[in-house]
Amino acid sequence: MALLIRIVCLAVAFALVGVLAEAQDGAELRGGNGTLYIGGYAGKIYVIDEATEQVVDEIQVTSGIPGNLMLSADRKHLYMSDVTAEFFEIIDIAGRSTIDSFRLSGRYERTRIESYAVDPEERYALFVTQSRTKLIDRFEIGEPEFAQYDLSTHQQIRTIPWPDEEARPRLNMLFSPDGSLLYIFGGEVVIYETDGFTETDRWDLSEPVESGLEPLRFGFSGSLTEEFGFYTSLFTVASPVRDGRQMGVARVNLNAKEVEDFYTLGPATGVSFSVTADGTMAYGLVQEIGNYEFWSFDLANRRLGDRQRFNGRPRMSIKPSTNGQLLYVYGAGQTIDIYEADTFQHLRTLELEADATMTGLIVMPPG
Amino acid sequence: MKHLKPVNQKADRVERHIEAAAEAAASGEVVALQQAPLRPDVHVPLGCSFVFFPGWEVDVEGGTAGLCSPVERDLFDCHLGCFWPAQVPDQLNHAPDWTATCASAQKDWRKIDLIFP
Numbered sequence: 001m002a003l004l005i006r007i008v009c010l011a012v013a014f015a016l017v018g019v020l021a022e023a024q025d026g027a028e029l030r031g032g033n034g035t036l037y038i039g040g041y042a043g044k045i046y047v048i049d050e051a052t053e054q055v056v057d058e059i060q061v062t063s064g065i066p067g068n069l070m071l072s073a074d075r076k077h078l079y080m081s082d083v084t085a086e087f088f089e090i091i092d093i094a095g096r097s098t099i100d101s102f103r104l105s106g107r108y109e110r111t112r113i114e115s116y117a118v119d120p121e122e123r124y125a126l127f128v129t130q131s132r133t134k135l136i137d138r139f140e141i142g143e144p145e146f147a148q149y150d151l152s153t154h155q156q157i158r159t160i161p162w163p164d165e166e167a168r169p170r171l172n173m174l175f176s177p178d179g180s181l182l183y184i185f186g187g188e189v190v191i192y193e194t195d196g197f198t199e200t201d202r203w204d205l206s207e208p209v210e211s212g213l214e215p216l217r218f219g220f221s222g223s224l225t226e227e228f229g230f231y232t233s234l235f236t237v238a239s240p241v242r243d244g245r246q247m248g249v250a251r252v253n254l255n256a257k258e259v260e261d262f263y264t265l266g267p268a269t270g271v272s273f274s275v276t277a278d279g280t281m282a283y284g285l286v287q288e289i290g291n292y293e294f295w296s297f298d299l300a301n302r303r304l305g306d307r308q309r310f311n312g313r314p315r316m317s318i319k320p321s322t323n324g325q326l327l328y329v330y331g332a333g334q335t336i337d338i339y340e341a342d343t344f345q346h347l348r349t350l351e352l353e354a355d356a357t358m359t360g361l362i363v364m365p366p367g
Numbered sequence: 368m369k370h371l372k373p374v375n376q377k378a379d380r381v382e383r384h385i386e387a388a389a390e391a392a393a394s395g396e397v398v399a400l401q402q403a404p405l406r407p408d409v410h411v412p413l414g415c416s417f418v419f420f421p422g423w424e425v426d427v428e429g430g431t432a433g434l435c436s437p438v439e440r441d442l443f444d445c446h447l448g449c450f451w452p453a454q455v456p457d458q459l460n461h462a463p464d465w466t467a468t469c470a471s472a473q474k475d476w477r478k479i480d481l482i483f484p
Contacts, residue, residue: 041443042470065466067447083447084459289426289433314426314435315444333440334471354470355443 029340029347031321031328033366037078037093038330038352039066039359045078045091046352050322050363053338053350062098063087069359073120073177083357085112088125090151102154109133114144117173117182119194124157125149126182128171144169148197160197163190177228183254203257229255232275232282232299236268244268249282249297265304271295272317276324277365281305283327283341285318292316294327294344308344322365330361423454439473456482 036048043065047057059078067083077099078091089101104111104127115128127149131142144167148157162168163184172185175194182192189203226232231252236245248264271293272284280300286293292312296305315332320341327344329337336350373379423445426433435441443466446455456462462482469478 040470041466064463084463289428289430313440314433315441332435332444334474351474352471354466355440355472358444358447 027347029325030323031326031338032323034322035364035366036328036336037069037359037362037364038336039069039080039357040334040352040354041065041357042354044354045069045080045359047096048336048350053348055352057096058353059091059096059098061089061091062101063089063103066357066359069362070116070118071362071364072118072122073175075364077122078362079116079118080359081113081116085114086110088113088116088127090122100151104129104149104154105131108135115170115173117175118151120175120177120179122151124151126160126173128168130169143167146171158197160192163188163199189254189257201257203254226275226279229253230260232279234271234273234284234297235262237264239264247271249299249302263302265297273297274319275299276320277322278324281320281324281341283318283320285312285316285329287312287314287316289314294339296341306344310344310346317360319361319363322363328361328363330356331358332356336361423451437473439476442472442479443470 030053031050034050036050037045038048039045039061043061045059045061045066046055047059048054049056061080061082063080064082064084064087066080067085068081070079071077072079076093078093080089080091081087082089086103086105087101088103090099091097092099104113109131110133111129111131113127113129116125118125125148126146128144128146130144133140133142146160146162146167148160149155150157163186168186174183174185175181176183180194181200182194182197184190184192190199191201191203192198193200231254232249233252234247235250236247239246245268246264247266247268248262250262251260252258253260269286270288271286273282274284275282280298282297282299284295284297286295291309293307293309295307297303298305312329313332316329317331319328319330320326321328325341326347327339327341329339332355334352334355336352336356338347338350339345340347373382423434425431442455445451446458446462446465449457449459456465458465461484465480465482468480469475472479
């Protein structure tokens with residue numbers, strides 16, 4: 001009996017050592033040497049050193065509360081529109097200060113910037129705007145406008161014709177790295193040259209990837225992790241042999257206007273998708289009331305990875321760290337929860353001074 | 368709209384305003400807002416928010432499990448864009464600086480400003 005008790009005690013001791021060792025590993029695990037940027041309701045952009053997970057600096061914006069953040073093509077500036085969508089601000093990252101800020105509103109006219117794209121050389125910006133004019137007895141809502149603005153004078157240079165002559169409240173746009181082309185994403189990818197902003201090409205996304213499949217539905221966004229023009233994401237497609245839609249991963253080559261690679265994973269599920277810097281893995285969140293799950297995607301081996309339920313909360317967003325070993329879960333609150341990517345184990349929580357706004361978390365690799 | 372029935376005084380005022388406006392339009396009478404005094408039943412500004420979206424008292428499934436927990440996590444995001452103008456101050460028009468004295472609702476809830484309409 002005494003021997004049995006000793007064996008049990010030894011087993012418990014070994015188990016505890018194992019748990020402590022794992023905890024120690026988790027405590028030492030870091031996300032890389034990059035820098036994180038996130039906007040907050042104190043009217044600041046927080047600069048977080050990824051290696052120490054500390055807020056090392058704050059950028060006090062001049063136009064209010066950060067609403068939308070985007071990196072410049074050369075990664076030296078941040079472009080920001082505030083939560084009223086009236087102000088546009090250009091922030092120098094190294095100097096941690098605003099170098100330009102302006103608004104298009106007048107005394108009785110409020111012009112909101114619904115979408116924007118900035119020329120890679122920062123000579124001009126393209127804005128999709130909509131104005132509300134206060135008259136003596138009513139407000140008049142103007143039609144959406146798509147125009148080019150000179151960033152040095154803040155004056156409108158010209159209006160730009162809408163793709164297919166169809167005005168839209170907002171556009172998803174990307175410049176090519178040399179600024180010679182503008183890609184506008186919608187039902188089709190419409191390509192403009194940027195001298196006169198005339199359409200030079202388009203990619204009809206209604207064409208199916210393979211015969212028997214319906215067209216893919218996807219959208220584009222600028223990515224820090226892939227070479228320009230290449231976009232890896234989840235796509236859904238209707239299957240000719242199964243009910244419902246199937247989900248898959250596709251790599252799109254915008255430069256060649258082709259889907260380079262596509263493979264299905266299973267029935268379509270509402271899950272987010274964020275690719276690691278090396279492109280070998282992606283992680284996402286399933287967020288259903290009462291059911292929160294981490295999903296991993298093994299892109300190198302073209303298969304679904306591990307999945308795990310966890311005690312989540314509504315309105316989470318996820319981004320992998322620069323080295324892919326950690327996952328940052330942020331949004332709706334003042335915390336960034338840090339999880340180990342391999343095990344989905346919660347490691348620790350980074351607390352900010354203020355609630356994060358909807359700027360999202362920019363995870364910038366070093367260099 | 369005929370299947371909706373007002374259940375409180377404000378909804379009743381809205382319905383009477385709409386009926387009055389319809390009658391005025393039919394009769395050719397136009398009442399501009401700058402004319403004073405306003406009709407006594409027209410003092411509720413309409414059209415502040417153009418969104419009807421479950422998510423404050425109940426979630427999209429009619430329960431509460433899908434609401435942000437604690438509610439303070441979502442408080443300031445709800446204030447953006449005049450999204451919930453009756454429940455939280457309206458960020459676009461009347462209370463753009465609501466978060467100036469308290470930027471973290473969950474952490475510093477005691478400092479949250481009270482805004483009176």
